[in-house]
Amino acid sequence: MKKVFMMFVLLMLSIGTFAQSFQKTPLGIKTSLNGNDVELQFYSPSIVRVIKVPKGKVFLKESLSVVLSPSKTTFETQQKGSVVTLKSNKINVTLDITNGTVVFSTVSGQNLLKEKSNGTKFTPFDDTGIPSYNVYQSFILDHDEPIYGLGQHQGGILNQRNHQYHLEQGNVEDAVPFFQSVKGYGLFWDNYSPTEFTDNVNDTSFKSQVGDGVDYYFMYGGSADGVITDMRELTGKVPMFPLWTYGFWQSKERYKSQDELVSVVKKYRELGVPLDGIIQDWQYWGNNYLWNAMDFLNSEFPDGKKMVEDVHAQNAHLIISIWASFGPKSKPYLDMDKKGMLFNITTWPESGLEKWPPNMDYPSGVRVYDAYNPEARNIYWKYANEGLFSKGIDGWWMDSTEPDHLSIKPEDYDTKTFLGSFRKVRNAFPLMTVGGVYDHQRMTTSDKRVFILTRSAFAGQQRYGANTWSGDTGSSWETLQNQIPAGLNFSLTGIPHWNSDIGGFFAGAYNKGKYQGFGAKNPQFQELYVRWIQFGTFNPMMRSHGTDIPREIYQFGKKGEPVFDAIDKFINLRYTLLPYIYSASWDVSANQSTFMRALFMDFVNDKKSWNINNEYMFGKSILVAPVVKPQYTSETLVKVNEQSGWNKQDEKVGGNEIAPDFSAEKSAQVYLPSGTSWYDFWTNEKLNGGQEIKKKTTIDIMPLYIREGTILPVGPKVQYATEKKWDNLEIRIYPGADGVFVLYEDELDNYNYEKGKYTEIEFLWNDTTKKLTIANRKGAYSGMLQNRKFNIVLPSGISKSVSYNGKKIEIKL
Template sequence: MRISRRAFAALTGSSLAAAAHAAHAKGLSALDTNGHVIRLPAPNASGFQYQRLSEGVQFYLNGVTKTVLFYGPTTVRVNAHLGKNHWTNKSIVILGHPKSVAFQIEDSKTALRIKSAALSIEIDKASGALSFLSADGRLYTRERATSPQAIRPVTLQDAQSYEVENSFTLKPGEGIYGFGYVNEATLNRRGQNLLLVQTNTGIIIPVMVSSEGYGILWDTYSKMRFSDKADGATLWAESAPGGVDYYFMGGGSADKVIAAYRTLTGAAPMYPKQAFGLFMSKERYQTQQRLVEVAETFRNEGFPLDYIVQDWQYWGSDKDGSWSGMIWDKERFPDPDGMIRKIHDLHLKLMISIWPSIGNDTALAKELDSYGLRFKPLHWISKKARIYDAFSAKGRQIYFKHIKHGLLDKGVDALWMDGTEVEVGTACWDAVEVEADIKSLGVNAMGDFTRYLNPYTLMTTQGTYDGQRATGNKRVLTLTRSAWAGAQRTAATSWSGDIFASWKTFAEQISGGLNVTITGNPYWTQDTGGFFVTTFPGGEKNPAYRELFARWFQFAVFNPLMRVHGTSIEREPYIFKTLDPTVYAALLDAVHLRYRLLPYIYSLSWQVTSSHYTLMRALPMDFPHDPRVYDINDTFMFGPACLVQPVTRAMYNLQDPPATTIPASALRTPDGRPGLAGQYFEGENFETPKGKVTDVKLDHTWPGPPLAEAPGGLSGLNSFSARWEGQIIVPEDGEFELGLEGDDGYRLFIDGKLAVEDWANGAARYKGTKLTLKRGQAVAVKIEYYQATGGRSLRLAWRTPADLRALAESRKVTDLTMHTYLPAGSGWYDFWSGEKVAGGQTLTRETPLNVFPFYIREGSILPLGPVMQYATEQPDAPYEVRIYAGADAAFTLYEDDNETYDYEKGAYCTCALNWSQATQTLSVGARHGGFPGMAQKRALRFVLIDGQNPPQTRSHLYDGQKVAIRFKG
């Protein structure tokens, strides 16, 4: 049955916990997370029993109570538990409520069918497994027939809950996408095993989207694992107080799935227009003088910029108690008001870093502590700072009050919320450590951190968003190092954390970012150029790094937000003007392209808000009927028109491929067994001997699969050391290269002599030595390693004589070409040349440093603006409107005041552009709507590109009246 919230509150009292208790006392199920009470069968019921509800069906089978509720025409919630719901608070993700969707029930001997106009759900009476079908009977997916779910009661941190898993049977060839940025280089999640725990470089969003046109959102917040195996795709959760709880979203396309997701969890509000220009960020600008100096240099050099970012410690030191107190250091930032005025006078905006860890000596900490709203564990970087409780409404209110007084009221334009996964005792990339780190916080205002492990980021960005909306009309823009389902409604853009500069990491940003945006979180970015630059000695002075930076910068053009950030080296783009003019020219071309695309980008940002659109798009979103795109990791759509393939390999400054891991067949322990004999020690200098091991090959990434715990009897995975000994049996005559790749310190001894040493903290890097060996020779080796904190890996590798010969030959070849697959079902235009080619084929083109594969889909309208220094520089700027012929096309131009939420009240205007391929006519619609300060007239230059003839052009001064622009056939 269903009763209203008001009636239920009157019956049982206002608290959800009390309501749940009263429901149990009356023989009802626990209150679910959206305030609905559902009657259970009698406790002694057996076999399949069901009852119809106003919004769905509940059934009982083998001790499991399972409920199916409509939340929209093609959206249903599925909940399964053992008769009790242990949630004590409503969902923090779901805003939607069950809907009264007309449906029929068909009851047969083997199945119960729930049929609406748009969706059909079949329930297997033997197992309780659900099958989801479209209105025309096409199967979307089904729960695993033999065991759709497993539910086990558990008590964790003194709270009752369930450990659960549920499984789906996927179709052969089906593509699965989503779950966020989980540091995987592959877009398609088929066959993957993902540990879903927030980390420094792990953005977890529990949403998957299928090439079959459906999606699943799990409303569970604990540690989870997703695995796809032969017997099905399974999601396991450590603590799910409500049992299995997911939302099936049908509709037949990825865009409809995302629309359903945002209907459930909240729409994405508009960003200020300048958010779509360039962000310049660095760890860190030490003084206000330096910050202003950099901003002024951008303007003086004519390199476009919209936001400059102040990273941490503007408040003081990491050693005192001032950490993230929303205050300014009086020596280094003596006049923040004046500094911000100077930045604003340059038509720039200021974004500033804040943390959830609060210094003990700040007014913010003292107010939080007066309510008991900071957790006990100390933050790793400052032993005088602790995390605030963002799960508390009072905690969020106090936190925002100090942000407003100390930062926003001084003119700060946007917040950069760092460490929101949430980082506590270590700035760690390892999910196992982060899990323990977060759980050490204990219990928050909503419950234990085992059940609330992952969504801290949502709660803290919700608080700052709500605070800004309640106190002003300026659009909110937040950058956060983590994300969760629902983050889009808080105006939060996630970024991929403190990544390392390498071509491999760069490539991972593409597939990783796409697996964020396909979940329904449309805004994502990353540290262009990599945060850490450790494998390129000299940083910006290294030509190999400059090439990487130029290519990475080109990719950033097509990120929802374009942002440069990193530590240690200089990377303000203007420095390359004299350092490397060729790279500078490529950077300038790229940023000019971004600013020219602003009419296209900003108009599509309106579609994100008004129609749940997604700007950065995995190819299966637009081409689900072309299976050849399902596994393409490096190519994507940017809006409906643009297909982009960033160049993700060196062409001019080639780096050697990694040396190969020495195989088990070439290794022997001292007593003649395959492999190497190892010994682990507690401490970084072999202090306390622990367990002995035999490794058939030395290739460790601790604690990677299948290793689930610390090796060799260690108590943990920080501050340990290890030593391996044995022999390498040489397979052929000639010159070899033997080496180690590791993080942190390592040494390699060959025949008793130190041959390789890099005994220092650092990211994974390789060092080797060459020597001439004879086939059958037994070379004695000893490897020593120590691990401090953070990433941990060690690999014993070689280059054989054949490898070295092949390497020498490869260095003679310069390959400037890229191979791009263009999806079938459309023609495509090369953006640079205007040449038209057919889809369904792979093209090869030259890509010198200022060019990358960039194609426009036929039947596209692409509005371009002029090059500007900042996004709002020319409100009445002339537009070039390109029509790429071959099919009918449509695009809606959008304008508003760029800054406020008045668009929510109708203060905006649109202009519909429609191209008729048959009549060769572009219809420019009448202007709809308006807003104060709107440009009344705009010069438009129309360019028709058909791939066969020279471009045709027409010009028109648009004054808001409808007009038809005709071209010759």
């Protein structure tokens, strides 16, 4: 009896110890255990922050990515033995106060994610004289649970399970330490130092080189869209881009005079091929000692303001290259150098001479600026504004926003920045430099929306009006294939605007081709370019760019020739889809949607869709299946990087082959997800989902399928995005399911939409009654259409035209 009594006393003491071992806070709980202080904080009912630091260490951190302040969240706290449970109306979070393990589950008890027992590690680290830590946290995922995200990587992989990444910004790699699961949750590891992500049979982990503590956010959205909604709530929402940014863009490395640039726009207008933008790449400033002076100092660009005016006079837009580094003779360099705002890491260009390889007898002296310093960002904008924006430039091509970090030496990471060592904040550099331009332009004017094309990104960058491109890729079929999962995983981190150099950047191999005709006349490159431009038609930005081979449409032939006509066809297709694309853009900004959608986002119940890396949805209605293998020519393997590309060390291709017949019919395999039926975009043939089909193709046909229940607006044939009003749209209805579509319109290139100056017209299709309802127009803005026509068309050919004055109408078909 005495023994039983003693056991009871010990049990009571144990329970008492547990009961007093944590403290409830307004946001959650905090406790100390296993030598660590642990805190759980609700930022919203579906977002929880987890902080762990060695016991007694003060953790003061202002996140560079997170903009959400924790809101008052109603939650319950319960304790059972050593396990404390926090319950909101969205998720349950448990903390085992014996070993510090955190587990996340749904309110119904379904396991979502759990930390590995004893999976938190702090290793003391001297960060340039400041005591810090290598920080590590591991998790346990379900064996067959796909995860996605982690930024942009070039391995051709969609599902990131059983892979390892060194997460550090690079030319063609974008590090975003965030992943989301097919189970409907996401995890953001809020650390900016180089980080190892590892997933294997044992666990899934993040290990960062330096950090004051483990700091991550768990979010449960219930679906991929829900996770992205949470991530944008946490790190910032997406502003609207101007309509013209969704047109076609022409560029190359580089136009060497303002006359050449203006003549390209003129040629497009003469040919009747649509164009909305042209880009001026580097060296308009003159030479490497004046690198990125952000002014027209090159004698071949005698009047930058007139160049912009000449482009505008042809109803096109111009964006211009600016960098994260400055040459020693430039004014920004001189201003920043006096204040200690320049780094000494090795960057590009290394030589003051333009010849390649670099002649280091004449070092350029180019240095990267401290984008973490708000005063440095002020100086940066001062010169960008005075030298370029004041002359009418429409947007920014922010190159080398990683930044370029060549001949990497360990001591480079010891470089002091405004926010600590370069090592500590390395991966957030693109967020800071891009954010600096966005914030300053917004302070300067609200009459022109910020548009930034940038090479690198970090978590939260979606809030800065930036479209990220995939860097200086090689020109090959393998690279084209890899762009699809690269863009999808990037988009799945919550950053929706992404694109790639159409045709690949380094294309020198095709100047040594097997066929008669080189460069743009080489059939190998022609086939690759056409297929890439078809893929680019269904990216958030459609932009042709590269070195070695000019990419303007007239370089490929002339009207009536199959390659020219195929390029022309898809540029025009892009423009007819602008009402759909611009409305999808509003869906991104207003409803946290995504342009490029991995198939599992819309078909999560179809497990076959979970790992498909060569198809995707563009918006919620169009299935895109790019042709990523050559059908007419042999495949050329091109392996280049920045060094070999600039050295022109790409592979030589020998032998002779007969030029192909691009009019010949070929075929491609396409998987149609289950749970819906599909319409062939080109033929209107209806097909069941859940099957793989063989689609007949030609050089001017890429497989495209429209989901049943879709309402698809089709715009007029134009030469630029705003040439014609949308007063006579074709509205295609694809029966088989109920459907809804919201047509969005606004003033096109200012921020008045933030004040409610826009309109929405909702279209609803009732498949049972075969009735289309066009609802009352919502909203208003200056210059909006008061009256218009809609031509309603079914795949069967049945059509009906109706007039619409903003009042609800119903159409029986």
